[in-house]
Amino acid sequence: MNSFSDRYKEAGVDVTAGYKAVELMKNHVARTKIPGVVSGIGGFGGLFQPDLGGMEEPVLVSGTDGVGTKLKLAFLMDKHDTVGIDCVAMCANDVVCCGAKPLFFLDYVAVGKNVPEKVAEIVSGIAEGCVQSGCALIGGETAEMPGFYPVDEYDLAGFCVGMVDRKKIIDGSKLAEGDVLVGLASSGVHSNGFSLVRKVFDINEKTVNRYVDELGMTLGECLLTPTKLYVKPILALMEQCEIKAVSHITGGGFFENIPRMLKDGLTAKINTAAIPKLPIFDLLQKEGDIPTREMYNTFNMGVGMCVAVAKEQAQAAVETLKAAGADAFIMGEVVSGGEGVVLC
Structure with a gap:
């Protein structure tokens, strides 16, 4: 040219x-x-x-x-x-x-x-x-x-x-009490909350190269881990089960994103013990002295996406998602009430 x-x-x-x-x-x-x-x-x-x-x-x-x-x-x-x-x-x-x-x-x-x-x-x-x-x-x-x-x-x-x-179209209109929430594991912090992440860890040329035993790698390597893509697992699940609602857990964590998939009068009851723990979130909370409620209101906390299905399809949904390459697990249920999200 x-x-x-x-x-x-x-x-x-x-x-x-x-x-x-x-x-x-x-x-x-x-x-x-x-x-x-x-x-x-x-x-x-x-x-x-x-x-x-x-x-x-x-x-x-x-x-x-x-x-x-x-x-x-x-x-x-x-x-x-x-x-x-x-x-x-x-x-x-x-x-x-x-x-x-x-x-x-x-x-x-x-x-x-x-x-x-x-x-x-x-x-x-x-x-x-x-x-x-x-x-x-x-x-x-x-x-x-x-x-x-x-x-x-x-x-x-x-x-x-x-x-x-x-x-x-998945729009949450069929969501009902008793439906089960299935989590798809995140790969790490993904791409949200990094203003707080950078403040907590005082991110600079020295700190990104700090090796952290709990992480098994440098801090920078862990934080730069790319966001997990869930497209193919979700499309595979659509072929096998009726997905009633889906939430992508991004900025605002559980408390901002999960209510976006709920109908009025329904609450997501989350069993936090069922969510696989990622060391980076423990490290963030400890070094930043961040209250647990705020952690779940800022980060994905190990859950990149939350899917709601009927109770009788929950186990099949987990198996389908795993077969499609996603680490899936049952993380809670839909209950009546207007609280949005309740951590248990």
Whole structure:
């Protein structure tokens, strides 16, 4: 491409670096190609032709999010190939809560300085997240913004579009007292609560490299563990059981997210002893002197997603989710009352 501008480069924007970044990311994007992809990257819009076969009333479902201040750890550790997984997971996990199958994803990377190799590394993680959720990466934007971001920092966001037949939408309307809550284990802190995480651990170049016996790795390695994607297990469960409600446990923890799937007059009674314990949360609570109630109101506490099914289908749901690659367990039940969430 015969496109360049020396004066623009003097101002901090190197357009040729952008072209190189696109070339370097093409192989990563190619990994995500699925039936329905019409266009490659580089056009003005990403084209996708959905398969409407078997659907009576197709409904599009969208979700958008970013990675938040977890990116600060990626900067300190100079490791950029996993935060893209977080970005996709924050969007695709939301979309599947409605019962929708994610179709495609677009990203937005804003950098202080466009280093093509770093951008390609970021996109490699986005592509991996798309592969794990079965959707295509059909486009995106890399914006070089000198003076707005430091030269070695960036922001990352994206959005996902999925589709579901209207009659299969999961909306909590069939939820009833006696239904069982099934938890899907998280991989760690995921991508929420990192402003508090960074404050508690005084995150800097030294502390991210601190080896922690309880974690079996450095603090930075543990915290940078990417968000678990639950798309394929949830879609597999939909084929075997009637899912009455789903909640993606993100920022706000149990107390903010689980009530979003409940009908008025119902409460989620959580058996905290049934949830597998992750050492990172014990460490956070201890070093931050954080009350238990606030831990469950900030972090996922080992549960990345909560699914409600009828009592007679609970064990089958656990087995189906495990067969699909999720660590699943019964974590509570739905009871009458208007408390939202009760920890037991």
